[in-house]
Amino acid sequence: MSILINKKTKVLVQGITGGEGSFWTKHMLGLGTNVVAGVTPGKEGQSVEGVKVFNTVKHAVKETDADASVLFVPPAFAKDAAFEALSAGIKKVVIIAEGIPIHDAMEIRSAAMSEGAMVIGGNTSGIITAGEAMMGIFPYWIDRVYKKGDIGVMTRSGSLTNEVTAMLIKAGFGVSTLAGVGGDAVPCTRFAELLPLFQKDKKTRAVLMIGELGGTMEEEVADAIESKIFTKPLVAFIAGRTAPKGKKMGHAGAIVTAGKGTVDGKIKALEKAGALTAARPCLAGDLMKEALAR
Amino acid sequence: MSILINKKTKVLVQGITGGEGSFWTKHMLGLGTNVVAGVTPGKEGQSVEGVKVFNTVKHAVKETDADASVLFVPPAFAKDAAFEALSAGIKKVVIIAEGIPIHDAMEIRSAAMSEGAMVIGGNTSGIITAGEAMMGIFPYWIDRVYKKGDIGVMTRSGSLTNEVTAMLIKAGFGVSTLAGVGGDAVPCTRFAELLPLFQKDKKTRAVLMIGELGGTMEEEVADAIESKIFTKPLVAFIAGRTAPKGKKMGHAGAIVTAGKGTVDGKIKALEKAGALTAARPCLAGDLMKEALAR
């Protein structure tokens, strides 16, 4: 078991013939991902790493029954590609692109919600079920970063995820599924929406959340724990605790505004709910042991 | 019992202070309708026929728990008024206005569908549950037109409904609920969508449908009978059997185009499904007796 993807998930790659699309298709296949089709308008009939290319998602789905799609398209085309996937009945979509206009992201998330689908991203490394399958751009080939195990990971970051996950592995743990919700101000899936999946997944014993200043996603996780939607142990690391107020440091989502979204506020909410929070990445492993021992 | 409205339905009247709004509020009250509130922007604090007027539907619903709304607003404002009712959580809306732009009607029906609500109209006389309540403009005071009974009526017309219903009454029947879906090309509720309600209603023994040339609503009813969604007797009268092809006679919806929507086609589909069709209004009563005797 796992959440979102496993060996059987029939993965479509939109933008497969591009540089990134073909590069990561090779690596997704390398990890064992069941990549069944690719889409690039005008390139039907070609193949990439042995994967058939179609002109439209509709056609690809008809021919291959693809049930999940990962998008390697530039941010300006993310909305169109995501809508194309949703309209073809695909219920799991991962958008890697960084720089999606926020109004587009609103529309994508709105459409996904009304169609009962889950769009992960944008500005994310994607989803990986360690040792089974991935939709995205993970350095799974570096042993000390993504090893199979029973800790679910959810994150807003890229490089920081590698950093923190490495600490988890170092402490003897492994990862069930890692889902990057992305670093944008309007992520199309929010942390709290992943919790029911982790809760249900028998292979996930606990969850590590890698959060950041800004927004209210971490507070929503605290609410989900308080209301018993999620009852497994949860350890959080939250970046930006010393960031100066009002300065825009990195991710668009990481702006401290109107007294909300401070790291202090997030930590208080999480600890009140019973989660453990790591002050530094290197403490994540020990805290996870503590959480599981409770 | 009845469908859509009864004595308990808490009716809101949007546009209550206008000429038509106040005139018909009086008559709706006269029939026993539980009119609990009215809305006209800027007229909060006034009252019409003893009914309190509010500025917004939101406020009216908060104060009175209104759960149905009838709109007496000009066609150009129908979309706004309907959206206002839907956004306030009202699930039954009747639009009387004739002349709603077709793109507006599309949006109203779309919104109603996505919100699980039913909007009846536009270009309709509305809904009447004989002897109990009405939302609309019915000559309920003329005994030979709307008498309480157990025949459900659904119609696309106004004057023609009076004509045919009078024939039904003359034959000794009465009406449970009459719902006018309206004469527009894009009615916000379609005939076939009323059938499950009539099917479920214990007080409705059979249904009389008053149709017209154009569109496919009558064919959809035939489909619903074929697929056993509706199993009670159904008698239909369909106007326009001798209308010249391609000429626009009256209702926008009544255009014969592309080989579809002919009266002949409708009658064939209905009779194949087991419904009886009246060649002239005066035959509706006898056919209903025949249908019930089967």
Place this chain on the structure above:
Amino acid sequence: MKLFEYQAKDIFEEAGIPVPKRKLIESASGLDEALSATGFPCVLKSQVLQGGRGKAGLIQFAKTGQEAAEKTGMLFSPEKNVRKILVEEALKIEKEIYLAITIDPVDCSALIMASSEGGMDIEEIALTKPDRIIKEKVNVFRSLMPYQARNIMFGLGLSGEAFKQGVKILTAMFGLFRKYDAELVEINPLALCGDGRLIAADGKFSIDDNASYRQKNFAVSRDHFSNDIEYEASLEGIPYLLFDGKIGLMCAGAGLTNTVYDLINHYGGSVSNYLEFGGPNYRKALEAMKFTLRSNPRVILIVTFGTIARADVMAQGIADAIKELKPEVPIVTAIRGTGEEDAAKILREMGLTPLSDTEDAVREAVRISEGGLK
């Protein structure tokens, strides 16, 4: 309101959809100037709203100035009675594509239909080979997305430049569909020309009459009607159709009027005009009777069953109209609904014999119209 081809093409051009070189002329005197714009060969396209213009001889080709002049003269002749001709360059068409956007009233989506077998027989294809029609629905709250345009264009088998142009054309059509409250936007054929270009060779554009208050660019004109009476009635807001039968109808409500029309046919009668004066027009009995008399009926049949359209008001209007117009033809009435007792009284005072049953009234009117005594 249906637009004429020349209006549709002006709109297309404004939206960036390629259209042929063309010039509209309203008399033979404009022909030379038009031909200098189009060159030869050219097409002379009568601007009428009816379908099947080709088969009716209303579209003519010309290779020379002389041929063009002869054919223009023929089309403008009193026999053909064409009021406007669109003179166009003749295209070298390799393939005819059908492209249309209309409304799906069930889904309440915009429905795009396309076929690589466009041209004159598209209705036949829709009936006999429905799988040759590609369909794509657009949620009315969202715009046409590029992927939807691509779905269509790949489905049509287009590639390269024509594919890109097709996407642009469809996107522009959708914009027009929403902007102009259109019931139908159709390009048929969308011509794939020898030089690889896509050009809208013919177009239909129909604007929702209910939206006329916010679509003021186009007005109904005399050209939209086949006779003066229908045009003048439309200016009064009175639905009216002229026929060549014997009974002049003055009814209220489309459904009831259609039913009366059916009943007249059922009883072997014939109709000289179709007229509705219910709803917002129920106080317009005088105008309604004037238009009815212009169809030269042998009898006037008035059938109403109104609620808001009060019977007594309508009856009084008819009484007043009779006083003013003094019609020589007999009048049969079945005026029912709100205030019907008062209505009957008013009509009796005018010497009429008000009936209360529609079929009785229809039979009486048919009898009189076929020569029976009043």
Place this chain on the structure above:
Amino acid sequence: MKLFEYQAKDIFEEAGIPVPKRKLIESASGLDEALSATGFPCVLKSQVLQGGRGKAGLIQFAKTGQEAAEKTGMLFSPEKNVRKILVEEALKIEKEIYLAITIDPVDCSALIMASSEGGMDIEEIALTKPDRIIKEKVNVFRSLMPYQARNIMFGLGLSGEAFKQGVKILTAMFGLFRKYDAELVEINPLALCGDGRLIAADGKFSIDDNASYRQKNFAVSRDHFSNDIEYEASLEGIPYLLFDGKIGLMCAGAGLTNTVYDLINHYGGSVSNYLEFGGPNYRKALEAMKFTLRSNPRVILIVTFGTIARADVMAQGIADAIKELKPEVPIVTAIRGTGEEDAAKILREMGLTPLSDTEDAVREAVRISEGGLK
């Protein structure tokens, strides 16, 4: 990108939202002409992006030409260093309304917020009396509907002409919100004046940077930054912030860079600049190092853990940058991720001692920055 008040007001005016009479000046020489447009009393409003301009003395009132000249001189003085002043008529304000449209990221709707207690203390009111803030959500696929604008305006207690004007203003704001890919459109205060008019007395407008490719009307300028280095880094697309500490950061990934920043503070160090050169910039080591050196660090700390941003490519870039720039400050690295073995080799060849643990690297950088030996 945040727009300046004068830009926001130009957009408001274009959309039909009433704004005060005003004129932008960039030096004292434009004052007289501006005053002839505004009259007296007037307001001199420094065009800076920071909040709390009033309390910082950056907004000044003047009743006479002499007073205006003195205060303009003061604002343009090197001490205040204001680059542009908006000279405005002073309004007679009876009531200050707050009106804003932003994004609700959970619902994915446009969120309208309004309060009849607008003005400087709106953030305080949002925290302490949240019920005084009226909210209305707009589905992103639909437009703002008139009823929603009415809900807001009735909620604000407006009536008569002010009510109608308020509906128009909010409708126009919503149009701007969508048209310009805005993150925030705010009017605060929306002034209800003595004469009954509503006027946008101050405005904030923030355009989504990710949409800059389709919002070309506004470009980031030097005015948006507090120093040249941040401005120049932004032109290179490199996220950069200047601080007054000792460690120059060159990191990859916002989350990781923030974390390194936190760790430096944790270990008692201080930062001279924040810089990300991962993602699309991972081949820009030379530019990144140039900007870092301009913050005068005592040590450069490079921390990366990239996947696409390959460690070996970044290491080679750093090696090349060292060769070209020959920095005199020590460099501490923890460069991990794809190609990390090759990266370590490259760095060792340059005489560096690559570390593999972030905290080790941070501690080492802090040690050196506080005077420890390399």
